[in-house]
Amino acid sequence: MRKIFLTIIFLLGTFALNALEVSESFTYSNAFWQNSVYVSQDLNYLVNLGFNFDLTEYENIENHIYTFSLPLVLKTENFVLLLRPFIIPDNANEASAFGAKTSFSFTIKKDEVDNSFADVFFALGFASQDAYVNKTGLSANKEKFNQLAYEGGISLNYFNAYFFEISGNMFEYLSGISSVESIAGVLDQQNIASLDTLNYVLNLPKGSIGAKIRWNSQVSQSITTISYRFIEFQDKDISAQHSALFSTMIMMKNNFYINLAYNHIFIESQKDKDIFKGSISFKF
Numbered sequence: 001m002r003k004i005f006l007t008i009i010f011l012l013g014t015f016a017l018n019a020l021e022v023s024e025s026f027t028y029s030n031a032f033w034q035n036s037v038y039v040s041q042d043l044n045y046l047v048n049l050g051f052n053f054d055l056t057e058y059e060n061i062e063n064h065i066y067t068f069s070l071p072l073v074l075k076t077e078n079f080v081l082l083l084r085p086f087i088i089p090d091n092a093n094e095a096s097a098f099g100a101k102t103s104f105s106f107t108i109k110k111d112e113v114d115n116s117f118a119d120v121f122f123a124l125g126f127a128s129q130d131a132y133v134n135k136t137g138l139s140a141n142k143e144k145f146n147q148l149a150y151e152g153g154i155s156l157n158y159f160n161a162y163f164f165e166i167s168g169n170m171f172e173y174l175s176g177i178s179s180v181e182s183i184a185g186v187l188d189q190q191n192i193a194s195l196d197t198l199n200y201v202l203n204l205p206k207g208s209i210g211a212k213i214r215w216n217s218q219v220s221q222s223i224t225t226i227s228y229r230f231i232e233f234q235d236k237d238i239s240a241q242h243s244a245l246f247s248t249m250i251m252m253k254n255n256f257y258i259n260l261a262y263n264h265i266f267i268e269s270q271k272d273k274d275i276f277k278g279s280i281s282f283k284f
Contacts, residue, residue, distance in 0.1 A: 019042040020039070020040070020282075020284045021039070021041075021283045021284075022038070022039050023282070024036065024279060024281075027198055027277040028276050028277075029275040031059050032057060033056070034054055035056075036052065037052070037053045038052045038053075047074055048072070048075065049070070050070065050072070054066070056200060058202070062093070063092040063093075064091065064092060065091070065186050068087050069084055069085065078106055078107040078110070079105070080104070081102070081103075082102065082105075083102045084100060084101045084102070085099070086098065093131070094184075096131075097127055097187040099127030101123060101124070101126075101149075101192050102124055103151070115160070118155070119154070120152070120154050121154075121155070121167075123149075124151075125191070126146075126147070127187055127192050128146045131183050131184055131185040133145055134181045134183070135180055136179045143175075145173075145175045145183055146173075147174060147175070147192070148174060149193035150172070152167065154166055161215060161218075163213070164214075165211065165212040165214075167194070167209070169195075169209075171189075182204075183204065187202070188201055189202075189203075195208050195231050196212065196228075197245060198277050199273065203238045205231055205234065208231040211227065212226070212227035213225070213227070214226075222248055225245075225247045226244075226245070227244075228242070229243040230242055240267075240268050241266065241268075243265050244266070245261065255284055256282055257280070257281045258278070258281075259277075259278065260277070261278075262274070263276075263277075
């Protein structure tokens, strides 16, 4: 993994770059661990292109799960468009997946006198898995399983120091869901909609709703975020979850950052989950 990380840095370093960000993170829980490498490059003042690679080892799944994605961001003063296609090859669980997420964010209020701003965002995600699907009264069959996710929210910005966000999403299963008990897939559902958790979500969500608070500290050169999310699932044996997430990003030097995060998931009538994440990033 270190070789992949260093190779990407070397290759991108051979180009004349406007602004480059490179980061590596590690996520751990009792059920899985994940190592991620992310690289993004400003092509000009409007467009940013990225590459993300996730290597995940999940309990009871033979072989690693590989996820490749290419996020593309178009950003103006009042509008942001994100397109993120991804692919998960057939390396684990005898399953594969592909899809994309696109999101739109635009400013609806801009008060430079009070130094306050408001933005709304909408997102649409699509994913298709080729996996074994368990249906009521039938043996598991491998088939294409298609789904959509719809997302929206509003964020408020005060003095570029305090940020508040409320958002929610819902999932639609184009291949039908009424008789589906579970799917032996590899897709992390957060590839198509954010559930504000560090968890690798293999189960099928109905939807989620939550809130987030973030503040910048010029004194400690840090950005701290606290969020809460309520998540419901289609799977009959999966209880609703309450996700509490805390993270902080600290600037150690002008171009070097560390990020630490902790996620506690309260699960109704089941054992809670604890997930930890650490990352380092360089911005040039």
